Structure formats: C-alpha cells, structure tokens
Amino acid sequence: xxxxxxxxxxFFRGVEPVSGNQLRLLQSGAEFFPALIAAIDAARxxxxxxxxxxxxxxxxxAVRDALIGAARRGVQVRVLIDGVGSRDxxxxxxxxxxxxxxxxxxxxxLVGSGWRSNPRSLRRxxxxxxxxxxxxxxxxxxxxxxxxxxxxxxxPRLDYSVEVRGPLLxxxxxxxRHLWRLVAFTQLQGRGRTVAIEASWPTDGxxxxxxxxxxxxxxxxxxxxxYLAALALARDEIVIANAYFLPGHRFRKLLKxxxxxxxxxxxxxxxHTDHLFFQxxxxxLYRDLLA
Numbered sequence: 313x314x315x316x317x318x319x320x321x322x323f324f325r326g327v328e329p330v331s332g333n334q335l336r337l338l339q340s341g342a343e344f345f346p347a348l349i350a351a352i353d354a355a356r357x358x359x360x361x362x363x364x365x366x367x368x369x370x371x372x373x374a375v376r377d378a379l380i381g382a383a384r385r386g387v388q389v390r391v392l393i394d395g396v397g398s399r400d401x402x403x404x405x406x407x408x409x410x411x412x413x414x415x416x417x418x419x420x421x422l423v424g425s426g427w428r429s430n431p432r433s434l435r436r437x438x439x440x441x442x443x444x445x446x447x448x449x450x451x452x453x454x455x456x457x458x459x460x461x462x463x464x465x466x467x468p469r470l471d472y473s474v475e476v477r478g479p480l481l482x483x484x485x486x487x488x489r490h491l492w493r494l495v496a497f498t499q500l501q502g503r504g505r506t507v508a509i510e511a512s513w514p515t516d517g518x519x520x521x522x523x524x525x526x527x528x529x530x531x532x533x534x535x536x537x538x539y540l541a542a543l544a545l546a547r548d549e550i551v552i553a554n555a556y557f558l559p560g561h562r563f564r565k566l567l568k569x570x571x572x573x574x575x576x577x578x579x580x581x582x583x584h585t586d587h588l589f590f591q592x593x594x595x596x597l598y599r600d601l602l603a
Contacts, residue, residue: 333478360488364397371458383413394437395421433573481511
C-alpha cells in the first residue's frame with residue numbers, strides 16, 4: 313500500500329501531478345520582476361497576466377512598459393486585474409496600456425460606493441499568474457507591487473513566485489484562457505481574437521508537480537485538501553510561510569500530529585500587517601501550537 317492510498321482519496325480529487333517540469337523559486341521582487349520582464353520582452357505570440365494588485369510604483373512601471381512594448385510589436389496581451397485590489401491603478405496607466413493594444417479587464421469591477429458592505433464583493437481574484445507564449449509561467453503569491461510599497465517598509469516584503477517550464481503549462485495555460493473567457497462572458501464582452509497556440513517546453517525537466525486551482529464552485533477545497541494530505545504524509549520537515557495564517561481545526565490538528573511524531577514544524581508568519589484583525593486572530597493560535 314502506498315502512502316497516498318492510506319489517505320482519503322478525496323484529498324487528491326482533481327489533482328494530477330505530471331513529471332518532466334523545470335521549476336525555479338523566485339524570492340521577492342528583486343528576482344521576480346527581472347524574470348517576468350525578460351519573458352515578456354521575449355514573447356512572440358501571447359501574454360496572459362492575472363493579478364490581484366497592480367500598483368503604480370517604480371518596480372511595476374517596467375512591467376507596464378514591457379507589456380506595452382509587446383503589444384506594439386504584435387503580441388496579443390491580456391491583463392486581468394481585480395476590481396478591488398487594483399482599484400487605485402491610475403487612469404493614465406490604463407489608457408497607455410489600452411492605447412498600445414493591451415486588452416485589460418477587471419474581475420468583478422466595483423459598482424457604486426457601498427461595495428465594502430456587500431458580501432458579494434468579498435469574492436475576489438487572488439490569482440497571481442503570468443503565462444507567456446504557453447512556454448513559461450509564473451505562479452505564486454506575488455502581486456505587481458514593489459517590495460517596499462505602499463507603506464515604505466524598513467525591510468522588503470517577503471514573497472515568492474515559481475517559474476514553470478514543462479508539461480504543467482498545459483493546465484495552467486488552459487486555466488488562464490478559461491478565466492479570461494468567463495470574465496468576458498459575465499461582462500457581456502466578446503472574447504476577441506484568440507491566438508492559436510499550444511503549450512511547449514524543454515525536454516530535460518525532472519520535477520513532478522501539479523497545478524491546483526481554487527474557485528467558489530467546483531474547486532472550493534482543492535488546495536486545502538492537498539495541504540492536508542501533505543501534512544498527513546510529512547516525515548522529515550514542514551515549513552509554512554504565510555502572511556494570513558488562520559487555519560481551521562483539521563489543519564491545526566494535523567500540524568500538531570506531525571510535531572507529535574517528531575516532524576520539525578516551522579511557521580513563518582507576518583510581523584508587519586495590513587489587516588489587524590487577521591493578525592490578532594492568528595496570534596490567538598500561537599499558545600496552543602507552541603504547546
């Protein structure tokens with residue numbers, strides 16, 4: 313019996329790891345932005361970019377200019393931003409992108425002034441994804457915002473993205489195209505010209521990995537299930553770096569079980585916070601976890 317078969321099969325429903333990938337971990341903007349911009353500058357056919365926050369600052373102006381340059385040389389560029397997270401993106405930035413031929417759409421754009429009290433406004437686009445020519449993707453926790461923005465922290469924000477090359481590009485590329493079409497449909501817009509392009513990748517990858525999606529419909533708990541499975545199977549070490557650490561009872565129980573069987577468990581959580589409620593709630597868990 314394999315380790316996987318000892319777990320409830322529902323942990324892995326819809327999650328199919330594939331072999332042959334190349335993955336590179338990028339830490340914070342110092343590594344992420346140059347890699348993203350280089351890929352955009354090399355694009356020939358298509359760019360899909362999704363982000364919760366697109367902030368206008370010294371780090372992201374180069375991303376904006378790279379997207380504009382790609383569109384001007386004939387690349388199909390599609391940018392999907394969140395209506396809340398990117399609500400402060402200046403109009404002149406949007407105008408410059410659109411004038412160059414970049415297609416920009418807002419996920420669930422704000423309507424009226426009462427959006428903060430509307431529960432439906434809580435459903436946001438928190439994906440941070442870029443797919444270039446279906447040959448390279450960037451996925452992780454990094455928004456398009458400088459490491460020190462917007463409150464000018466004394467030390468850079470710690471965040472990560474993963475550069476992906478390999479067969480995992482097939483489901484990633486399919487996912488960004490699907491979401492673009494879905495947003496176009498809900499906003500009664502045409503999806504526009506679509507480049508006929510298939511995912512391609514080098515043949516020397518050696519990493520087995522899966523692309524796991526969370527949404528509010530068919531995949532509400534997929535990412536949580538994979539977390540729980542990983543915690544249950546852990547034998548050597550668990551390292552979790554998370555800005556908003558507020559896990560449920562089952563998650564905490566598996567963390568404590570792992571520690572009880574001798575697995576070192578390390579939690580790296582947020583010190584400086586932009587959400588005081590979440591920080592207070594997370595700190596209320598510390599005593600129990602430390603014990």
